[in-house]
Amino acid sequence: MVSKVSALSGVETLLTAHDDPLTMSITPPATETLSEKTERLALEQHAKQISDQIDQDIERERERERKAAKCIKVLLLGQSESGKSTTLKNFQLLYDPKTFRSQRPSWRAVIQLNVVRSFHTILEAITRAQKHDREATSTSPSSPRRSPSPKIGPIQLSPELLETKARLDQLVDLEKSIVDRLTTAGGGSKNSDLATAALLLAPGPIDTTIANTQLNESPSSPTATLKKAPSREVAINSSIPWKEAFNKLLRASGERSSIESRDIIDFDDPEDPGHVLHACSKDMIQLWNDHTVRHLLEKQKVRLEQSSGFFLDSLDRITGERYTPTDDDILKARLKTLGVSEYRFKLKDPASSGSLRDWKVYDVGGHRSQRAAWVPYFDDMDAIIFLAPISCFDEVLEEDHKINRLEDTFKLWTSIVSNPLLKNTNIILFLNKVDILRTKLAGGVMLKDHVVSYGDRPNDVDNVTAYLRRKFAGIMQEKSSSPRVFYGHLTTVIDTSSTNKILANLRDMLMRQNLQQTNLLY
Numbered sequence: 094m095v096s097k098v099s100a101l102s103g104v105e106t107l108l109t110a111h112d113d114p115l116t117m118s119i120t121p122p123a124t125e126t127l128s129e130k131t132e133r134l135a136l137e138q139h140a141k142q143i144s145d146q147i148d149q150d151i152e153r154e155r156e157r158e159r160k161a162a163k164c165i166k167v168l169l170l171g172q173s174e175s176g177k178s179t180t181l182k183n184f185q186l187l188y189d190p191k192t193f194r195s196q197r198p199s200w201r202a203v204i205q206l207n208v209v210r211s212f213h214t215i216l217e218a219i220t221r222a223q224k225h226d227r228e229a230t231s232t233s234p235s236s237p238r239r240s241p242s243p244k245i246g247p248i249q250l251s252p253e254l255l256e257t258k259a260r261l262d263q264l265v266d267l268e269k270s271i272v273d274r275l276t277t278a279g280g281g282s283k284n285s286d287l288a289t290a291a292l293l294l295a296p297g298p299i300d301t302t303i304a305n306t307q308l309n310e311s312p313s314s315p316t317a318t319l320k321k322a323p324s325r326e327v328a329i330n331s332s333i334p335w336k337e338a339f340n341k342l343l344r345a346s347g348e349r350s351s352i353e354s355r356d357i358i359d360f361d362d363p364e365d366p367g368h369v370l371h372a373c374s375k376d377m378i379q380l381w382n383d384h385t386v387r388h389l390l391e392k393q394k395v396r397l398e399q400s401s402g403f404f405l406d407s408l409d410r411i412t413g414e415r416y417t418p419t420d421d422d423i424l425k426a427r428l429k430t431l432g433v434s435e436y437r438f439k440l441k442d443p444a445s446s447g448s449l450r451d452w453k454v455y456d457v458g459g460h461r462s463q464r465a466a467w468v469p470y471f472d473d474m475d476a477i478i479f480l481a482p483i484s485c486f487d488e489v490l491e492e493d494h495k496i497n498r499l500e501d502t503f504k505l506w507t508s509i510v511s512n513p514l515l516k517n518t519n520i521i522l523f524l525n526k527v528d529i530l531r532t533k534l535a536g537g538v539m540l541k542d543h544v545v546s547y548g549d550r551p552n553d554v555d556n557v558t559a560y561l562r563r564k565f566a567g568i569m570q571e572k573s574s575s576p577r578v579f580y581g582h583l584t585t586v587i588d589t590s591s592t593n594k595i596l597a598n599l600r601d602m603l604m605r606q607n608l609q610q611t612n613l614l615y
């Protein structure tokens with residue numbers, strides 16, 4: 094039997110079941126007088142008002158929760174090696190340090206790989222110099238056309254140096270084994286997570302021809318010498334949680350259950366590349382500090398100090414027996430991104446009494462072949478952080494040696510600010526790698542040789558950054574798909590303290606905007 098009761102409205106009370114206990118308990122007595130009835134109806138009216146108020150409060154609270162739950166989304170964009178993944182690491186270190194630090198063992202392997210690759214480059218440079226040396230001595234003076242390239246020239250390589258080099262040749266094999274270890278824990282496919290984790294070698298062999306270390310001409314300046322980016326890199330398919338998989342694997346092999354990274358790193362594992370690195374430590378340090386080696390690298394324009402994943406100034410520490418990466422090491426580690434990956438954080442919202450707000454930060458691969466994957470993420474972003482590596486004004490794209498990296502960045506910036514899908518999205522520019530820019534300018538590399546319009550302005554960091562900043566702002570003003578405020582920051586995203594301040598300001602701005610949009614703040 095059905096009984097429908099509107100308990101708080103006496104007038105509208107509908108009784109269909111006179112024997113229902115609840116109905117009977119609220120039915121007015123038959124002897125009710127007029128004044129009793131008036132008093133009862135007034136009470137019921139008052140109760141209804143309270144009930145309605147409660148309903149409204151509940152509904153408002155639900156609405157607030159619904160709106161507050163709207164997550165803030167940030168997309169990191171920029172060309173390859175602009176610093177997107179490093180910016181993401183800063184987010185993680187700032188807002189999810191526990192997860193960041195639990196990933197130390199995987200980053201340790203990447204850092205070892207970076208070190209070994211740097212040595213691979215040095216060994217190749219020495220081989221090139223040897224080849225030139227041989228060519229120089231075998232060339233007869235009567236055939237001047239075959240004289241060695243003036244860019245390299247004969248360099249006297251001592252027998253000791255060549256012996257050191259021969260001992261370090263084993264690092265090339267170590268490189269392969271570290272990649273294997275990162276992918277399938279030693280080459281097998283026992284661990285299915287890692288078997289599919291696919292740390293990939295980007296296509297193209299290491300190109301060691303002398304011509305590539307010399308002339309690549311910038312379209313903006315026919316006389317400019319451009320630095321060739323390394324042509325082979327290890328990349329990660331970001332759709333797979335490789336760090337977690339790698340940690341899991343190490344835990345399994347070490348039969349450890351703790352998630353503390355120091356416990357996970359199994360220093361006694363005979364397969365750990367750390368043993369070979371430690372055994373080679375003295376030779377590595379000696380080779381890197383050798384004057385002849387530095388000289389031939391300089392002659393071949395191999396500037397490892399300015400390249401990604403440079404750790405050679407910390408060899409002593411990194412080749413130590415029980416090396417564990419620091420936070421700074423992890424920020425400097427280089428692993429190319431493939432695909433798009435989403436990272437979630439919960440951040441305290443200072444504007445709403447410290448309640449937690451979900452954030453999603455998307456990191457994408459910046460290589461040209463990866464850029465088509467960006468577009469589906471343009472919808473519904475609160476902000477884009479665009480990374481412009483301004484130190485790269487004298488470099489070419491790894492994927493196309495005819496294209497200057499700064500020119501590519503300007504083109505990308507133009508296409509992002511003018512994209513109609515992004516007209517409601519905040520765009521924040523990071524003019525990144527200011528530290529490298531400073532070193533380059535101090536070393537005499539002239540911006541005007543690559544950006545003709547710079548003219549005879551002083552070649553120092555203040556003037557150069559102000560000029561580039563104006564250029565980016567000008568493009569935004571001219572091309573933007575909607576009126577926008579230009580947010581431009583000079584950054585060195587491997588420097589956590591300065592980057593954290595910028596990210597904290599960004600966080601506050603986005604939280605405030607998000608609240609304004611949901612009409613809760615005002």
Ligand SMILES: Nc1nc2c(ncn2[C@@H]2O[C@H](COP(=O)(O)OP(=O)(O)OP(=O)(O)O)[C@@H](O)[C@H]2O)c(=O)[nH]1
Nearest residue numbers: 174175176177178179402425427430459526585586
């Ligand atoms: N010295 C210096 N190095 C930086 C800076 N920003 C990033 N790096 C380094 O540059 C390298 C490339 O940075 P990533 O963050 O991997 O670049 P990315 O934009 O994610 O590159 P892709 O994944 O290929 O798209 C890493 O080794 C970083 O540590 C900076 O401001 N200064």
Ligand SMILES: [Mg+2]
Nearest residue numbers: 177178429430
């Ligand atoms: Mg990346």
